[in-house]
Amino acid sequence: MKHVASVILALLSLPLFAADIASCSNPSGKGYFPETGFVTAKDSGWNEEKITGGITKLSKRGDNEYDILFVDTRKEIISARQDGGQVLLLNRGKNVVSVLVVYPGKTAEVYTFLKTNSGKLEYIHTLSRAGDGVLITKASVMRGDCDYINFGAL
Secondary structure: HHHHHHHHHHHHOOOOOEEEEEEEEEEEEHHHHHHHHOOOOOOOEEEEEOOOOOEEEEEEEEOOOEEEEEEEEOEEEEOOOOOOOOEEEEEEEHHHHHEEEEOOOOEHHHHHHHEEOOEEEEEEEEEEOOOOOOOOEEEEEEEEEEEEEEEHOO
């Protein structure tokens, strides 16, 4: 009986109408690290970046509420909302959707999920991290392939 109650409680705690919109993986690109904070002049500049096995998902949590879920280099699942981020829909179209994730005073990220003219599904992730509380200032752009993007679920 305890198991049934636990399952019911877990289901009730889920947001209504939660739906995965996109599932993407293996982003790679470039990051720029200026000589600030812990970054020395020798370590500053452009670097190749890659998160092998990294996963990014866009989900809808109800009317006009979105979240970005991602698996980072430590192989941990992180919700942008639960991590203190504000997730805002920037735009949506027939074959594209962009969301802005803001961690106030620290980081702004834009995730763009799209279908290319040739029918390929991909996403682009841009990041700008700076501020007094940031140990490593960084700007980057990465792209990855998507298994699916459900533009109709927006």
